[in-house]
Amino acid sequence: MSQLITIERHILEQQKNFPEATGELTDLLSDVAFAAKLVRREVVRAGLVDILGFAGSTNVQGEEVKKLDLFANDKIINAIGQHGRFAIMGSEENEGIIIPPKNETGSYALLFDPLDGSSNIDVNVSVGTIFSIYRIKSSNPCNASISDCLQKGSEQVAAGYVIYGSSVVMVYTTGNGVHGFTYDPTIGEFLLSHENITTPESGKYYSINEGSYAQFNDGTKRYLDYIKEEDPATGRPYSTRYIGSLVADFHRNLLTGGVFVYPPTTKHPSGKLRLMYEANPLAFICEQAGGRATDGHRRILEIDPSELHQRTPLYIGSMADVKVAEEFEQGIR
Numbered sequence: 179m180s181q182l183i184t185i186e187r188h189i190l191e192q193q194k195n196f197p198e199a200t201g202e203l204t205d206l207l208s209d210v211a212f213a214a215k216l217v218r219r220e221v222v223r224a225g226l227v228d229i230l231g232f233a234g235s236t237n238v239q240g241e242e243v244k245k246l247d248l249f250a251n252d253k254i255i256n257a258i259g260q261h262g263r264f265a266i267m268g269s270e271e272n273e274g275i276i277i278p279p280k281n282e283t284g285s286y287a288l289l290f291d292p293l294d295g296s297s298n299i300d301v302n303v304s305v306g307t308i309f310s311i312y313r314i315k316s317s318n319p320c321n322a323s324i325s326d327c328l329q330k331g332s333e334q335v336a337a338g339y340v341i342y343g344s345s346v347v348m349v350y351t352t353g354n355g356v357h358g359f360t361y362d363p364t365i366g367e368f369l370l371s372h373e374n375i376t377t378p379e380s381g382k383y384y385s386i387n388e389g390s391y392a393q394f395n396d397g398t399k400r401y402l403d404y405i406k407e408e409d410p411a412t413g414r415p416y417s418t419r420y421i422g423s424l425v426a427d428f429h430r431n432l433l434t435g436g437v438f439v440y441p442p443t444t445k446h447p448s449g450k451l452r453l454m455y456e457a458n459p460l461a462f463i464c465e466q467a468g469g470r471a472t473d474g475h476r477r478i479l480e481i482d483p484s485e486l487h488q489r490t491p492l493y494i495g496s497m498a499d500v501k502v503a504e505e506f507e508q509g510i511r
């Protein structure tokens with residue numbers, strides 16, 4: 179039998195490559211893995227318990243919030259905030275920053291989307307948690323402020339996601355490759371299942387909500403015509419795959435190759451997805467896996483954020499495929 183490596187053990191082993199590492203990242207990622215187990219416990223029971231349906235409130239983006247989103251948000255804040263490792267947090271479900279208890283000992287900022295793609299919960303389709311970790315700039319954690327959260331994606335010290343799908347998988351990077359762990363419910367551990375994930379240079383899938391076609395600009399429309407043309411030399415036509423749950427769409431394309439595009443639309447001129455909670459963490463992972471992530475013009479990781487809930491267009495996935503999509507957006511093709 180091959181060796182079973184838990185996520186905690188893997189992070190510890192990785193740290194041996196960095197003599198200057200303090201072990202803090204191990205604790206941070208263990209905290210996230212623990213919170214993910216709590217969220218998973220509820221997600222897999224979603225059809226059984228009276229937790230489904232709308233909570234009756236709207237989130238700061240003006241969208242309907244389901245009860246499970248709120249549950250996941252509370253669990254993550256409580257489970258992670260208790261340990262004193264984070265000086266400040268930001269969640270897609272909270273309008274402002276969150277100051278966790280015992281923050282005076284924290285050196286990090288955590289930004290997260292507790293349950294992304296939550297419109298899929300009622301229909302048993304994959305959802306996910308996405309997270310991003312920065313070292314705070316303030317020398318005193320008690321003075322941590324929104325500017326400690328508003329750092330460029332290139333400053334992330336760790337990022338990852340958990341996909342609650344046919345199995346539950348946690349994927350993370352600390353800037354030293356991308357590693358995936360599958361949850362074994364019989365022992366309650368995330369076990370190494372995908373070491374050193376690399377994404378193919380190009381794939382066969384494109385993922386975009388074509389139902390918004392009328393709202394796309396000419397570049398996006400021409401790109402869609404192009405990707406559907408018959409041209410065996412370039413592997414076209416590509417196949418459409420779109421779940422409408424970013425973590426699931428991203429995870430599939432990361433493993434199989436392909437491109438995910440959420441372009442500017444007339445409804446969302448700056449894109450729909452959030453820079454700090456969705457685009458930055460996935461961009462860090464994608465680049466670490468050999469892929470590319472841009473807003474159609476700039477590298478996502480170099481965007482200087484001005485707001486916690488800032489949105490961005492997103493072109494992410496296989497290097498060659500993202501470049502082609504960008505060229506249409508830029509009018510080069």
Ligand code: AHM
Pocket residue numbers: 241270291293294295296297387422423424425450
């Ligand atoms: P959410 O954070 O409210 O769940 O919205 C984000 C989701 C992503 O998971 C997904 O990629 C996107 O919204 C789908 O949007 P659309 O329905 O416009 O295609």
Ligand code: MG
Pocket residue numbers: 270291293294295456
């Ligand atoms: Mg989201």
